[in-house]
Amino acid sequence: MxxxxxxxxxxxxxxxxxxxxxxxxxxxxxxxxxxxxxxxxxxxxxxxxxxxxxxxxxxxxxxxxxxxxxxxxxxxxxxxxxxxxxxxxxxxxxxxxxxxxxxxxxxxxxxxxxxxxxxxxxxxxxxxxxxxxxxxxxxxxxxxxxxxxxxxxxxxxxxxxxxxxxxxxxxxxxxxxxxxxxxxxxxxxxxxxxxxxRYSLCVMDASAVLAAEKEAVEALAAGFYNDVFVLDQNACSSPYLVLWRGDAAEVDRAMLRFWGAVEHLLLSKPPSPVMHGLDKYAHLCRISVLLDSCVSVTRHQNLIYRVRLRELSSGIEHYKGRYGFFFEAVVKSVESLKTIVGERYQTVTCFGVDPEEIISLVVNMGWTGIDRVVPVGKALDIGVVWxxxxxxxxxxxxxxxx
Amino acid sequence: MQKGNPMTNREKYAAAFQTTLMVEEAKLSNLKYQDVSTWDSVGHMALIAALEATFGIELHIDDIIDFSSYAAGQAILAKYSIRMED
CATH class of the missing domain: 3.40.605.10 (Aldehyde Dehydrogenase; Chain A, domain 1)
Structure with a gap:
């Protein structure tokens, strides 16, 4: 020494x-x-x-x-x-x-x-x-x-x-x-x-988003903003993927409600640099060539890009974007996460989904990844367990x- | 405040709001979360930290979430034996 x-x-x-x-x-x-x-x-x-x-x-x-x-x-x-x-x-x-x-x-x-x-x-x-x-x-x-x-x-x-x-x-x-x-x-x-x-994702329950009061949806959007946009989606614990639990019709309505609130919030903030919009556009071009599972893309001005996936496929995290670029998929249950979760997965933020449910899956199914499950809004809260x-x-x- | 004349709980409570959220005293009694730009999620953290330091308490996470107005906060603090004088 x-x-x-x-x-x-x-x-x-x-x-x-x-x-x-x-x-x-x-x-x-x-x-x-x-x-x-x-x-x-x-x-x-x-x-x-x-x-x-x-x-x-x-x-x-x-x-x-x-x-x-x-x-x-x-x-x-x-x-x-x-x-x-x-x-x-x-x-x-x-x-x-x-x-x-x-x-x-x-x-x-x-x-x-x-x-x-x-x-x-x-x-x-x-x-x-x-x-x-x-x-x-x-x-x-x-x-x-x-x-x-x-x-x-x-x-x-x-x-x-x-x-x-x-x-x-x-x-x-x-x-x-x-x-x-x-x-x-x-x-x-x-x-x-x-x-x-590391990579992180967000799990939302569509019916919970639809059932929430207007203020609760605004608070959810504010929490999501803090998780993602405060650090330009660069943090390991910021979600790159949003997983929706529910049936297709319900999810479509919940997405409209949730992303509408996030867009509204972003519009009230100072404008983001032009380069951030360009980065998302270039990234979209890249993945549309490289990734077969993309079905559609939804853009909220230059603030948010959302790419809908046909199914979850392993390795999807390698296509992670920045500055408000998300993959989305619809699942029947959170157990579907098993197709993508490996040791690289860190934080799951959730809304309308019991964190215990995900923690039990990790522990009982012997998953090698996910070491943190917290409510939306808490992604960046570093603590003595990390x-x-x-x-x-x-x-x-x-x-x-x- | 004059020397030898300690602040009452009510004064301390108001002072925490005034210094962290920069709100005039006259507007305090009806103040709610997000009524003013300074009381956003960031201001909320500053306010909670100031109240905990002022009164020497640890607010429970549920109480921190429920702390949604100047009036509601007084009821929450009462649970920690912090009472506002009449």
């Missing part, structure tokens, strides 16, 4: 890399919870963050009441302690993931070196400025000494040096990045938590007495 050395990186938060406090703490330490709760309050008090729903979502997640609830659910697993230093490589597509990753690393009891994406999202600056402010406050020195947020261009020498000095790596960023990062040497005991490319990992457990160790 090598000590962390000072490397040619830009340090956005914290002092020198070599001075990071590597001594772990117990999960959900009073200090870590207090630091994150202060971060939540500080962010929410800043009106500038309101334009970033993802940032408000992060601040909402790390509010004191929620962290206390998580700590209670964790119960007193007193014999656990953080692993030491966690090295995070945050993704470029989801701006606030670095903050969730850092927050979870702290809650698990670790020191954290977080490499953020070079895209310099405004959310990153807002969060870093707030962490910096809190770090200077009396009483937060211990946690502050466990945080470094850094930036450097892709550089294997730096990544390798950090990999050899850490006890856990949290790697976001898809298959290619992960395959590459795994070729670099790490310390022998290092644990890797990897977030590979991608099938209980991150607090994975990022800490047990001290056994037997």
């Amino acid at each position: 090598k000590c962390v050395s000072d490397l040619p990186v830009e340090v956005l938060v914290g002092g020198r890399l070599s001075e990071i406090e590597a001594k772990p703490m117990q999960p959900y330490s009073y200090e870590a919870v207090a630091f994150l709760a202060e971060l939540s309050q500080g962010l929410l008090a800043n009106p500038a963050i309101r334009t970033y729903p993802d940032l408000v979502g992060f601040a909402y997640w790390c509010r004191k009441a929620n962290l206390q609830r998580l700590a209670r659910d964790w119960k007193s697993q007193r014999q656990r302690i953080g692993r030491g230093i966690a090295f995070h490589i945050a993704p470029g597509n989801v701006p606030v993931n670095f903050a969730f990753s850092l927050g979870i690393g702290l809650l698990a009891g670790n020191a954290n070196i977080v490499r953020v994406s070079g895209k310099r999202h405004p959310q990153t600056s807002l969060i870093c400025a707030e962490i910096d402010r809190i770090a200077k406050q009396l009483g937060h020195e211990r946690v502050a000494s466990m945080i470094r947020v850094i930036l450097y261009p892709h550089d294997d020498a730096i990544t390798a040096a950090l990999s050899e000095s850490c006890h856990a790596r949290i790697l976001w960023g898809g298959d290619t990045t992960i395959a590459h990062l795994r070729t670099l040497p790490v310390s022998p005991r290092c644990v890797d938590v990897v977030f590979a490319d 991608d099938g990992y209980n991150l607090i457990e994975t990022l800490s160790r047990t001290v056994a007495d037997c």
